Amino acid sequence: xxxxxxxxxxxxxxxxxxxxxxxxxxxxxxxxxxxxxxxxxxxxxxxxxxxxxxxxxxxxxxxxxxxxxxxxxxxxxxxxxxxxxxxxxxxxxxxxxxxxxxxxxxxxxxxxxxxxxxxxxxxxxxxxxxxxxxxxxxxxxxxxxxxxxxxxxxxxxxxxxxxxxxxxxxxxxxxxxxxxxxxxxxxxxxxxxxxxxxxxxxxxxxxxxxxxxxxxxxxxxxxxxxxxxxxxxxxxxxxxxxxxxxxxxxxxxxxxxxxxxxxxxxxxxxxxxxxxxxxxxxxxxxxxxxxxxxxxxxxxxxxxxxxxxxxxxxxxxxxxxxxxxxxxxxxxxxxxxxxxxxxxxxxxxxxxxxxxxxxxxxxxxxxxxxxxxxxxxxxxxxxxxxxxxxxxxxxxxxxxxxxxxxxxxxxxxxxxxxxxxxxxxxxxxxxxxxxxxxxxxxxxx
Numbered sequence: 001x002x003x004x005x006x007x008x009x010x011x012x013x014x015x016x017x018x019x020x021x022x023x024x025x026x027x028x029x030x031x032x033x034x035x036x037x038x039x040x041x042x043x044x045x046x047x048x049x050x051x052x053x054x055x056x057x058x059x060x061x062x063x064x065x066x067x068x069x070x071x072x073x074x075x076x077x078x079x080x081x082x083x084x085x086x087x088x089x090x091x092x093x094x095x096x097x098x099x100x101x102x103x104x105x106x107x108x109x110x111x112x113x114x115x116x117x118x119x120x121x122x123x124x125x126x127x128x129x130x131x132x133x134x135x136x137x138x139x140x141x142x143x144x145x146x147x148x149x150x151x152x153x154x155x156x157x158x159x160x161x162x163x164x165x166x167x168x169x170x171x172x173x174x175x176x177x178x179x180x181x182x183x184x185x186x187x188x189x190x191x192x193x194x195x196x197x198x199x200x201x202x203x204x205x206x207x208x209x210x211x212x213x214x215x216x217x218x219x220x221x222x223x224x225x226x227x228x229x230x231x232x233x234x235x236x237x238x239x240x241x242x243x244x245x246x247x248x249x250x251x252x253x254x255x256x257x258x259x260x261x262x263x264x265x266x267x268x269x270x271x272x273x274x275x276x277x278x279x280x281x282x283x284x285x286x287x288x289x290x291x292x293x294x295x296x297x298x299x300x301x302x303x304x305x306x307x308x309x310x311x312x313x314x315x316x317x318x319x320x321x322x323x324x325x326x327x328x329x330x331x332x333x334x335x336x337x338x339x340x341x342x343x344x345x346x347x348x349x350x351x352x353x354x355x356x357x358x359x360x361x362x363x364x365x366x367x368x369x370x371x372x373x374x375x376x377x378x379x380x381x382x383x384x385x386x387x388x389x390x391x392x393x394x395x396x397x398x399x400x401x402x403x404x405x406x407x408x409x410x411x412x413x414x415x416x417x418x419x420x421x422x423x424x425x426x427x428x429x430x431x432x433x434x435x436x437x438x439x440x441x442x443x444x445x
Contacts, residue, residue, distance in 0.1 A: 059411050062134045062155070063368065064094030066386040068415040073388070073404035075105030082400040083392055084375040086428055087443065090383065090390060091150070091421030092407055093136040093369070098148055098421075100432070102443035105403050108435060111140075111148050111171045118165055118176065119154050127156040138369075138421045139184050146434030147174065149185050149192070151422075164194055166226060169434050175226045183262045183422060184316075192222040193283060195261050196231060217261045219283050219296055232298050234259055234285065240302035249290060260288040262422070263371075265318040267295070274323030275347050277304040286317040286327065293317050293325065293347075309350030311343060316371035316383075316423050320344070324353060326380070328370035332357065340364040342372045342382055356380065356393050371423025383424040388417035390424050 059065040070076075080103070087108060091098045097112040115122055115135045123131030133155040141149040146169025154161040164181035166174040181194040197217045220231045235258075238246040250258045263286040272278045275295055282304065283296045291312050295305040312331035320326055324344045332339045341357035341364060358364045369385035375392070379400070382391040392401035407418040429440060 059094075059409060059416055062094060062136075064134055064136050064419050065409060065411070065416040066388070066419055068408060068417040069365075069387050070389065070404055070417075073406040073408070073417075075402075076404055077399060077402035078103065078105075079398075079400040082379075082394060082398070084377045084379050084426065086375075086426040087432055088381070088390060088403070088424055088426050089140055089142050090405070090424040091137050091140045092405065093138065093385075093419045093421050094134055095407055095418055096135060096137050096152075098137070098140045098150065100142070100427075101403065103401070104443070106443065108439050108443060109146070109169070111150075111167055111169075113150075113152075113165070113167065113171055113173070115154065117173060118152050118163070119161065122154045122161065125156070128154060136421075138182075139423055140421065140425075141185055141187055142425070142427060142432070143187075144431055144433045145169065146432075149187070151181055151183060151185060151194075153182065162197070164192075164222075164226065177222065177226045177228070179220050179222070179228050179231070181220070184264050186264055186266050188266045190224045191229070192224065192226070193264055193266055194220050194222060195264055195285075196220040215257050217259050219264060219285070219298065221298065230298065232296060232301050234261060234287075234294075234296065234303075237296050237301050237303045238294075240300070241304070241306075242302065244303065244306055246294075246303055246306055249292070258289060262286050262288050263316045263318070267319060270321060271319035271323065274319070275305050284317060284319060284325070286314055288313050288315065293327075305347075307347060307350055309343075309345060310352065311345075313367075315369060320374050323347065326372055326374055328366070328372050328383075330367060330370055340366050340370060340384070342380060354395070356382070356397055369419065369422050373423070373425055375426060381424060381426050383420050383422075385420040385422070388420055390420070392426075 083103060085103055087100050087102055089098060089100050097110060099107055100109045101107050122128050135154045138151040148167045150165050152163055152165050162180045162182040164177040164185060168174055179196045180198060181196050183195045186193045197215045199215060217234045218231045221229045223229055265284040267278055267280055267282045267284060269280045272280045272282060278295045285294050285296055287294060291308055293307045294303045297304050310333040311327060311329035312333060315328045315330060317325055317327040325347055326344050329341045329343050332341050339357060341355050343352055344354035345352055364384055366384050366386045371383045373381040375381055378395050380393050382393065388405035390403045391399055393399050405418055405420060409416045
């Protein structure tokens with residue numbers, strides 16, 4: 001009888017084909033479900049499934065690598081007379097690393113960690129296609145002793161897994177959070193403020209989202225050891241806003257990720273007085289998918305202030321000592337043909353009091369991520385993330401320091417640059433006490 005013989009296979013001959021079929025099943029079915037829930041924001045079912053396969057085949061589809069726009073890397077420009085000296089910290093999203101460089105572009109220290117160290121189970125899960133999706137790191141916050149907070153994300157079909165990791169100066173893990181931290185953190189005294197999120201069942205807080213599963217984003221306040229002290233839902237806070245119908249602004253079209261919070265800044269006694277209704281300890285948030293800035297009061301779990309302006313898809317909103325708000329405007333508003341810009345705006349009206357977009361020949365352009373830091377002397381440090389570039393510019397718009405991330409790759413004969421994480425930070429050399437005297441001396445030359 002030949003029947004049983006027909007079902008026997010040679011593993012060596014058919015193994016790769018069976019693997020491809022398995023990958024297709026695990027990519028297509030979750031992708032189909034995700035597309036059905038998130039349509040039309042995901043641009044339909046076919047686009048969702050196509051993106052799943054593109055991320056497996058192409059670095060450039062992962063969101064961590066982009067076509068290189070510049071021929072050279074490392075230190076590209078340095079006007080020592082007009083820069084503000086210090087050490088600059090940046091992260092490389094797809095390389096899972098953080099780097100501290102001096103004004104000459106020389107690396108002083110590096111932190112790195114593998115996915116297996118942080119998320120050992122990720123390579124075993126079907127929704128990560130058994131680890132074939134790329135992980136990434138985003139924001140980093142440096143302590144004087146060399147400890148570093150890193151936001152870590154494992155991409156998956158549907159919602160990603162995220163957490164906050166604290167490393168020592170030798171890249172050894174000190175602790176990992178249980179809460180799903182994403183995008184951004186801030187440290188105030190002995191507390192850590194983090195954006196967090198959980199997949200939740202249908203919500204009644206926001207009428208537009210009733211009946212739909214969502215990512216419920218929150219502000220979590222953690223102790224110094226990463227233990228969560230309290231968590232405050234942003235959607236609930238919008239529903240609790242006493243004088244604003246903010247819940248009605250949440251889009252029904254983006255059913256999975258209606259807010260996409262991507263930065264937070266804890267208000268102080270100096271900065272809170274410039275925001276009507278705010279007080280010290282309240283938190284300024286950037287909600288990318290609403291093009292909106294809001295202030296959340298953790299004590300009442302309500303939004304006390306909200307502002308929309310000419311920016312689109314913004315990142316890294318923070319208060320300045322003068323009461324203005326600095327932010328990275330990714331899409332550049334309605335009239336800038338999608339180019340990015342840095343804005344300094346009045347919180348009372350949203351009026352732009354300062355901006356930087358580069359020149360026509362060298363315009364800022366980062367469709368995702370990006371950030372800016374106002375330095376003590378008035379210059380602004382800019383992270384043009386998807387270009388892999390860091391700039392320092394003067395108030396009159398002159399570029400006085402320029403650094404290009406040196407990590408590149410080739411794909412189909414084209415040069416790719418590794419994307420920077422969400423923001424960059426310049427630290428005073430006196431703050432960075434963990435470096436030895438030889439490293440400080442080398443950096444000073």
